[in-house]
Amino acid sequence: MGRDGSLDDLVSSLASVPPMMGETMRTERVLDDLTFWHERPVLVTGCTGLLGSWLTQTLVQASALVVGLVRDDVPQSHLVQSGIVGQIRVVRGDVTDYATVERALNEYEIETVFHLAAQTIVGIANRAPLSTFESNIRGTWTTLEAARRSPTVRRILVASSDKAYGTQPILPYTEDMPLEGQHPYDVSKSAADLIARAYATTYGLPVAVTRCANLYGGGDLNWNRLIPGTMRSALQGQPPVIRSDGSFVRDYLHVRDAVRAYIMLAEALDRDDIRGEAFNCGTDEPMSVLEMTRLILSISPHPSLTPIVLDEVRNEIKEQYLSSQKIRSLIGWRPGASREDALRETMAWYAAHLDASCPVPLAVELPGPPPASRETLN
Secondary structure, eight states, X not given: OOOOHHHHHHHHHOTTSOTTTTOOOOGGGTOSOOGGGTTOEEEEETTTSHHHHHHHHHHHHTTOEEEEEESSOOTTSHHHHTTGGGGSEEEESOTTOHHHHHHHHHHTTOOEEEEOOOOOOHHHHHHOHHHHHIIIIIHHHHHHHHHHHOSSOOEEEEEOOGGGGBSOSSSSBOTTSOOBOOSHHHHHHHHHHHHHHHHHHHHOOOEEEXXXXXXXXXXXXXXXXXXXXXXXXXXXXXXXXXXXXXXXXEOEEEHHHHHHHHHHHHHTTTSTTTTTOEEXXXXXXXXXXXXXXXXXXXXXXXXXXXXXXXXXXXXXXXXOOBOOHHHHHHHOOOOSSOHHHHHHHHHHHHHHHHTOOOOOOOOOOOOOOOTHHHHTTO
């Protein structure tokens, strides 16, 4: 399908997204000041994933010396499509291989580690749990042990998940609640989370753990996920498919807000109230799957579409959402845009990616993080 004027207008109207599939966004919209990262050696595991791609891009734009650990070639990754992969050093290997991780840390004299590598798809974990346990649990202790033995590593961020809490009798999740994952993916995150904090407590390793809500944003091409799948369907004029009964409750966080949380926490890891701690990161505005689907449709070119509800989900937590009060109070982080504006921006990215000839109402300016959010780090 060829482009017409409506798509060109849609893409060009988003000031923060250059014309090729929204591959770069202005760094100042993510953080006000990135001078901290100038020429700092950084390792990002999982750099081809959604969060890893955008975090790597931000660090490259900040002139960090980024090394990415890559197991599989993922040509559709935002990291590759944006060309950022050509601006970093790539180490080929598996995060579960100690020798590979140790070599990356030592040969590139890494100072900061963002450990994001994981198998993140709940359905895959349920069908074949062993690869999830290997990547998510063994990969975490391998990275932490290599970091513990490295003379140069000074700060480590480990990606956990809101799924690590499992099913709790009281919501929202707060960081002092026990980690009680029951299904394979949830258990893998509970275990990785506990291992990371064990390394902080036992060995004094400068680690912090993030537990983010469901992430979304341009570059996520896993169409089985709610937001990418619904947006693709809406742009193509097809009814979106809901795997659950639509009543499952989640929180959804734009990937650039997650990037900002990681950057701010890493910068603050010299502080005693940050090291060894876990931090929830979400919008504090949970909504059901059906509500999110309807919101996406309302800003799409086909708002009258009716979702198809399959009600076939099993072994997933019914309700999960976070309180982000801790990260807000300690480092001043909070989401930088309204949910609707962030969804409109994401919709524009998918429209450009899919080359769909359709008008998408677009909010041009997304507010960046408030200046006050940086003051607590100075």
